[in-house]
Amino acid sequence: MSLLREAERCIANQGSHATLNALITTLQHLGPWLERVRDADTRRTQGTSKSAVDGRLIAIKDNICTRDLPTTCASNALDKFTSPFNATAVQQLEEAGAIVAGKSNLDEFGMGSHSINSRFGPVRSLRRNRDGESLSAGGSSGGSAVAVATAQCYAALGTDTGGSVRLPAAYTGTVGFKPSYGLISRWGVVAYANSLDTVGIIGKDVSSVREVFGVVNRPDSRDPTSLSSFTRSRIDSHLRSPALAARATSPLKIGVPLEYNISELSPSVLRAWSRSLAYMRRQGHTIHPVSLPTTTLALSAYYVLAPAEASSNLAKYDGVRYGTRSEGPNSATFPSGYLYASTRGVGFGSEVKRRILLGAFSLSADAMDNYFIQAQRVRRLVQHDFDAVFRAHQPIASGQPETNTNPEKDAVDVLICPTAPSSPPRISSLMDHNPRASPLDAYMNDVFTVPASLAGLPAISVPVTVESTIDSRDADLAGIQVIGQYGDDSLVLKVAELLDGRHL
Known part of the structure; x- marks a missing residue:
């Protein structure tokens, strides 16, 4: 065309x-x-x-x-x-x-x-x-x-x-x-x-x-x-080392995070995950269970760290330096009123205001040690969990050895897991007018994507269609995620191409 x-x-x-x-x-x-x-x-x-x-x-x-x-x-x-x-x-x-x-x-x-x-x-x-x-x-x-x-x-x-x-x-x-x-x-x-x-x-x-x-x-x-x-040249040089360059011609070691097999995983997503792994095995690659214990805390840490940074970043939208300025008594009266209270109330939607308040609280003097500092510690542990299972070491972290401390038999090249724990929900079930709608339900959708974000790792979601075992006319579409070590983006894309659009 x-x-x-x-x-x-x-x-x-x-x-x-x-x-x-x-x-x-x-x-x-x-x-x-x-x-x-x-x-x-x-x-x-x-x-x-x-x-x-x-x-x-x-x-x-x-x-x-x-x-x-x-x-x-x-x-x-x-x-x-x-x-x-x-x-x-x-x-x-x-x-x-x-x-x-x-x-x-x-x-x-x-x-x-x-x-x-x-x-x-x-x-x-x-x-x-x-x-x-x-x-x-x-x-x-x-x-x-x-x-x-x-x-x-x-x-x-x-x-x-x-x-x-x-x-x-x-x-x-x-x-x-x-x-x-x-x-x-x-x-x-x-x-x-x-x-x-x-x-x-x-x-x-x-x-x-x-x-x-x-x-x-x-x-x-x-x-x-x-x-x-x-730094990019340093990463490329590391990936061209003999031990890692051999992955281009030899079977890959695929890691399966045990902590991602949660009870909330829907049957259709679980079926897509298992069949994707079976397909990779048929292509000659080997499947290995791995443990990422701290990733169970990643979602909680993320919803402390991200709102904290957001509350700082969005403080500039006060109607004086940035953004829309509302009409009304609070927008002009000073010092009898707050200069930008009305502006921020009108300018931001409910979810943004919720996250600004969450972030401001976690950064407050009384709460910082219990929330923000602890979340940063969890983030470091999540990064360490990923570094411990990959064959390639983290190429730009200070003090890292040139080879992974993991024994070769235990290290993997990439991880394969679901992108989301379930199929997409109905829009009507998510709207504010639904009394059962909860922000926590929406936050839970990120449970499998947040860990790679906290660690800064390359990750890709590819669509996989799985034929139903009950009715051959029916099929479920799920996103399967491939995660690699930092800087190993080419390998992540290569593995994703093997799974992309598969009918399994």
């Missing part, structure tokens, strides 16, 4: 799927954009394409700054804000010939697991349950995932703080990749939790994800958390 025809199909799908609410803003004045696609088509014919994504339409999550389209973070606090610059990842894509297809919907400031906490309304998935009810698209990058799933774009950028790329991918049947922390620049990404935020990629398959990753996997001096060229 020509690039022009592909772009026209994407634009047509944006119109026909508008009710899904995946894109907040779309391309305007299509003539200049289509002309850029025609130029890319010409370069493709001549064999002079700028990159693998030259002429492709890429959706951008609306907490990533774009110069030509507004950046709202799906919040009233950033109403009608247009950035004077592109985020580094967006700039890299445009220089590679890609075209911004629009800004995708999300949970406000990336805080949510179902893309329902948006001032533009919830994102709706095409997937329905047996009663025809709309299912969750996952969050917070649900708009990016639905846009890819419905071919409104070729691929999409999202952000993953605790699973916000992988969970939507699992719920929509797409591929969601969170690279190692620091590989993709965060400059121009509106911060939620700086030590966890990672720009991720959603695509229809691993190949398209790999193409986008090849463009944005670059150092950036403007981002202090971006890995330098020297």
Whole structure:
């Protein structure tokens, strides 16, 4: 298919799927954009394409700054804000010939697991349950995932703080990749939790994800958390060592985390997990149970650390320096009233306010030792658990030996586990008007994605379809997650390609 025809199909799908609410803003004045696609088509014919994504339409999550389209973070606090610059990842894509297809919907400031906490309304998935009810698209990058799933774009950028790329991918049947922390620049990404935020990629398959990753996997001096060229070379050198380079031709050792086999795991997800492992065994790879004991505490630690960083980051949205300023007595009377109390009350939604309050409490003098400091200790233990089971050692940690302290027979190359413990829930069961809806239920969806985020590891969710043992006409779609050692992103993508889209 020509690039022009592909772009026209994407634009047509944006119109026909508008009710899904995946894109907040779309391309305007299509003539200049289509002309850029025609130029890319010409370069493709001549064999002079700028990159693998030259002429492709890429959706951008609306907490990533774009110069030509507004950046709202799906919040009233950033109403009608247009950035004077592109985020580094967006700039890299445009220089590679890609075209911004629009800004995708999300949970406000990336805080949510179902893309329902948006001032533009919830994102709706095409997937329905047996009663025809709309299912969750996952969050917070649900708009990016639905846009890819419905071919409104070729691929999409999202952000993953605790699973916000992988969970939507699992719920929509797409591929969601969170690279190692620091590989993709965060400059121009509106911060939620700086030590966890990672720009991720959603695509229809691993190949398209790999193409986008090849463009944005670059150092950036403007981002202090971006890995330098020297550090990247150090990681590559470690992965080319004889012991690790042999993995390209020899069977892999696949780890199965015992702690992930929880009682809440639904039968369909458990079936997809077990059959995925059986498939890998048939391909000649070996399966090994491993223990990650501290990961059972990871979710609790995450919901201390992430809100704490969020409460600090969002303090700037006071209506004086940043964001919308509300009308009313509190917005102007000083010192008789609080200058920004009304502004923050109106600007932020309920979930954002909940997390700001959680973070402010955990950072308070009386609570810091019991919550924030303890959570940081848990984070270090989670990282240690992962380092103890991988054959490759953590390549940039200070004081690490050149080889893993684990005996060779016990170490594994990657881990394979579910992305989410269950199938996507009904949207109606998640909304505020439902008396049974609880924030804790939504937080539990991140139980399998948060550990890799705390450790900064590369992780990818791929769709796996499992035929029902009861009715051959029925099939369950689940997301299966592949996790690798820090910097081992290429191996994670390689294993994901083996599982991507399998009918097992």
